[in-house]
Amino acid sequence: MLSPKAVYIHIPFCATKCHYCDFTAYVVDGQPVDDYIDALEKEIEMTVKDAPPGKLDSIFIGGGTPTVLTPVQMEKLLRMIQSYFPNWSSTIEYTMEANPGTTSSELLSVMRAGGVNRLSFGAQTFEPHLLRDIGRSHGVSEIATSVKDARYAGFTNISLDLMFGLPNQTVEQVRDTLERAVALSVDHFSCYSLKVEEGTLFYHLEERGQLPLPTEDAEYAMYQLIRDYLLQQGYVQYEVSNFSKPGRSSKHNSTYWRNEAYYGFGAGAHGYVNHIRHANVKGITEYIGRIDNGERPILQQNKIDIQEQMENYFILGLRLLAGVSLKQFEQQYGLPADKVFKEAIETLVKKQFLIIEDDTLRLTEQGLLFGNDVFAQFLY
Template sequence: MKPKAVYIHIPFCSHKCHYCDFTAYVVGGQPVDEYLEALEREMAYTVAEVQPEKIHSIFIGGGTPTVLEPKQLERLLAAVRRHFPHWADDIEFTVEANPGTTEPDKLRVMREGGVNRLSFGAQTFRKDLLEKIGRIHSVEDIRRSVHQAREAGVENISLDLMFGLPEQQVVDVEAAIREALLLQPDHFSVYSLKVEEGTLFHARMLQGKLPLPSEDDELAMYQLTRQQLAEAGYPQYEISNFAKPGFKSRHNSTYWRNEPYYGLGAGAHGYMQGVRHQNVRGVKEYIRLTSEQGRPVDETHTVPLEEEMENQMILGLRLMEGVDVSRFAQRFEREVGDVFGGVLERLETKGLIQWEKGRIRLTEQGILFGNEVFASFIGEAVL
């Protein structure tokens, strides 16, 4: 399969959040224009190696892509159109945005460049909690940014929310969802905090200065989120994602269905022709390598068949629809029961998965213990 999805990474932010371990750097003093030039070089080299077919989704993430100035955004979007010229009529074109960074001029440029979906990192609607996690936007910034996007004609808006934050309580999550629903977004991504090495939160945790909610409270936050969003008309379609009918994230579904995609930019991951790659993370190194050798790849991994099948199960089971057994057999020319019979039997006995209408899905218990389910497939494929 050739990629039908494009991911582009903009590694610049106005401020580094306390929990962030992504490839992201404070934009002040960074060679932004040189980076965009390097990104164009990588696009050219990449499509020369793997020519694109009709593109169904584009996702510009970060970092915070909307820290770019309007002219820089315009240049970036023009480059995307130039190197990936064939778009599906119903393409999903997403840009990640921080509330407060989408002024009318930027919205106009994005709409003219083909962007039709914005994903705002709201995270929480509690003012002091925003400050505690290192966010610099306000609650009013969230509301204003969503309203401005609607006025600019953006018909698909997603909000990111987080739970399990320091000093966060179950009632805070309930209040955040209530506030978020008033904005009538089309999609929600709701994630639990993961404390990653190298972040400020990790350092505080090692010092015993990170007062996280209990596991019981975190579970209550997740269950409350699922219930409230379902009742509000946002069915859960993936472990952490909820959408109105017709608004599931097409781009992220590419990942969950284990399909190939272009990955461009510093620190970006890509998956093409059976090979996964990660680009160098440093901005200056990225610029240098695109100038000297074209593609700024740091690591590559040719995925063996066993791992490919394991990924198909691990990623596919994140979706509420589960893994299509016939699609698995068509892709790999093997029956899923022949490859993972022992694993599937154990998980079914534990009540973590179920077979239903030609699909293997997580049970309600399996949703809560997803990591146990996913880990069960690692190294277990039988050829």
């Protein structure tokens, strides 16, 4: 078994719950945070005993909002990670998700000392009323302040998450957000369109006809504006929703898109080890309880057979604008891609959604705009 080179750790606590969020996240007040960190350590211990780690290329601590942890709690968490995963690549990418306004100088210092070298701030928008309307707890000024503080603390790799397609959002507001975001000279942007997920406040508002979303044409214009503007400002679009300065693409997320193995720890976390995908239980109490009983906190798991592995090679890999290697596919699975997915590839090339250049199959400009339709063609 090849040891995973990536680790994901989920901290399911937030200052507030956003109106669009369907992640495993709970308002931190009154939660057993210290017990949760203890349970995390036990889960990691149980897992690495069965699947020992090798040299890590990336660690990603997500949520939730990991930076709602106190400095003492954060130090304990990071020390524990170092203990169970001591062997790091010299170029490791160690990311901490953060909410603007939650990164005190003390917390930043603890993170730097613990090895964290990349911060990903959930900015979402630079429009004050939109921040309020989507339930974010930070203000616009806190975005710039948090980026400045992070740089002062020694962080040289900073990413911002931005959202578009928000209720009542206009194309001009997206332009304003882009201008203000780029002015911060961060290294990376993840730009996602709003997806209304079942069980969220936005879902219930939409059901009642009370969620004024932009039209499809407006959302298309927002996406094209994001792509064009960031390109003009020197950012490279390397994935459907992600843009970076040269050399600053996300190593950790590329693990997912390349369908490579990774550990997943924490309530609601997903992992992929030895061709087995698993999802953990979401409830904090159940998660802690299972671990206290000496059990892995797995809600479900399934072995990924060769057919699904081959499908995922294209469904995930084609999200990368560099495309996928047909030669590597054949080396990995012992079958030529143009035989396994003959109809899908021929159809999509004919529609000019995909193009084959030498050994590479990749999305065309048209295919990029209809990515979900493209990916669906590889499902059998």
